[in-house]
Amino acid sequence: EKGGYDYFMLKEIAEQPKAVADTLLGRIDASGLLTLDEVRIPVHELREIDKVVIVACGTAFHAGLIAKYAIEHWTRIPCEVELASEFRYRDPILDTRSLVIAISQSGETMDTLMALRHAREQGSKVLAICNTNGSTIPRESDAVLYTHAGPEVAVASTKAFLTQLVACYLVALYLGQVRGTKWGDEILAVIRDLSHISGEVERVLETMEPVRELARSLADKNTVLFLGRHVGYPVALEGALKLKELAYMHAEGFAAGELKHGPIALIEEDLPVVVVVPSPRGRSVLHDKIVSNIQEIRARGARTIVIAEEGDEAVVPYADHLIRIPATPTLLQPLVATVPLQVFACELATARGNEVDQPRNLAKSVTVE
Numbered sequence: 619e620k621g622g623y624d625y626f627m628l629k630e631i632a633e634q635p636k637a638v639a640d641t642l643l644g645r646i647d648a649s650g651l652l653t654l655d656e657v658r659i660p661v662h663e664l665r666e667i668d669k670v671v672i673v674a675c676g677t678a679f680h681a682g683l684i685a686k687y688a689i690e691h692w693t694r695i696p697c698e699v700e701l702a703s704e705f706r707y708r709d710p711i712l713d714t715r716s717l718v719i720a721i722s723q724s725g726e727t728m729d730t731l732m733a734l735r736h737a738r739e740q741g742s743k744v745l746a747i748c749n750t751n752g753s754t755i756p757r758e759s760d761a762v763l764y765t766h767a768g769p770e771v772a773v774a775s776t777k778a779f780l781t782q783l784v785a786c787y788l789v790a791l792y793l794g795q796v797r798g799t800k801w802g803d804e805i806l807a808v809i810r811d812l813s814h815i816s817g818e819v820e821r822v823l824e825t826m827e828p829v830r831e832l833a834r835s836l837a838d839k840n841t842v843l844f845l846g847r848h849v850g851y852p853v854a855l856e857g858a859l860k861l862k863e864l865a866y867m868h869a870e871g872f873a874a875g876e877l878k879h880g881p882i883a884l885i886e887e888d889l890p891v892v893v894v895v896p897s898p899r900g901r902s903v904l905h906d907k908i909v910s911n912i913q914e915i916r917a918r919g920a921r922t923i924v925i926a927e928e929g930d931e932a933v934v935p936y937a938d939h940l941i942r943i944p945a946t947p948t949l950l951q952p953l954v955a956t957v958p959l960q961v962f963a964c965e966l967a968t969a970r971g972n973e974v975d976q977p978r979n980l981a982k983s984v985t986v987e
């Protein structure tokens with residue numbers, strides 16, 4: 619049932635191109651527009667929404683953090699992202715014009731369920747992004763957009779995460795489409811790029827051997843840091859979470875712009891630091907700032923592991939290890955940048971002799987608060 623792979627996690631990482639393609643299937647029409655019939659919230663209500671609030675836990679929360687960048691950019695609707703476990707305990711401001719998006723692979727996470735119940739009590743509409751048909755969270759929501767990742771067995775979430783991202787992009791683009799923002803042309807172009815992204819994920823998977831080798835060489839380390847900016851920041855958080863849960867290593871993700879505000883004090887000789895570099899096209903200011911961050915940490919002895927777009931030559935002099943990813947529009951980069959981090963964590967776990975599919979102390983679905 620592991621399809622020739624040693625672990626479900628490896629199988630599920632390999633299935634990501636198909637999972638991503640399946641989540642897009644039937645949702646883009648012949649004219650390149652989105653048809654999200656499942657989102658049964660009437661268009662006139664979607665036009666009235668004045669706030670989006672995303673609630674989720676763990677990896678799904680990281681998908682939500684990335685969704686915020688996409689939703690605010692393409693729709694100009696303010697978007698908050700909150701850990702489901704914190705949400706209802708802080709008396710959040712919600713009303714009938716708020717759209718709450720609950721993201722959950724299992725559809726059974728108790729904290730996320732309680733958050734959506736709280737939102738519905740305030741009269742807000744709830745849209746679930748979920749991978750498990752007929753589970754509790756979609757049953758209790760106003761609408762559901764299913765991710766079609768297929769069953770995810772390994773405790774550490776991989777293909778569900780990528781499909782959650784795709785679903786979030788679809789919602790963001792759809793809201794932009796029905797509300798008619800000034801980004802109309804960009805929205806059409808991104809829908810086109812999304813329809814090719816499965817092939818880009820495939821290309822990343824084909825180049826992972828050096829990442830596995832690198833991971834094995836770091837098996838005796840205690841700490842790995844992850845840095846990113848913009849949508850690369852949640853990718854850094856996800857890379858760190860994967861490493862904690864699988865390799866049982868101390869791993870932390872930081873926004874690269876925060877380095878000088880504390881984390882740079884952690885840098886010491888030979889400390890592995892993974893840096894997710896934004897595209898040098900598009901938001902090139904951020905790219906240049908991150909290149910100087912890499913210089914700064916390397917000057918202090920860090921071993922830099924740099925994830926950068928093909929053709930980005932500026933990073934080469936400062937990268938002790940360079941992991942190439944295909945060029946994508948900035949907002950879509952997490953779909954390709956996360957994959958090497960999943961492979962990295964999985965290989966480190968194996969090298970350290972850990973149980974990859976069933977890490978200690980963790981359960982696949984957390985049905986208690």
Ligand code: F6R
Nearest residue numbers: 676677678722723724727774775
């Ligand atoms: C991490 C992981 C967890 C889940 C979290 C939410 O790899 O699997 O952090 O993402 O428990 O679970 P769902 O998505 O089922 O609500």
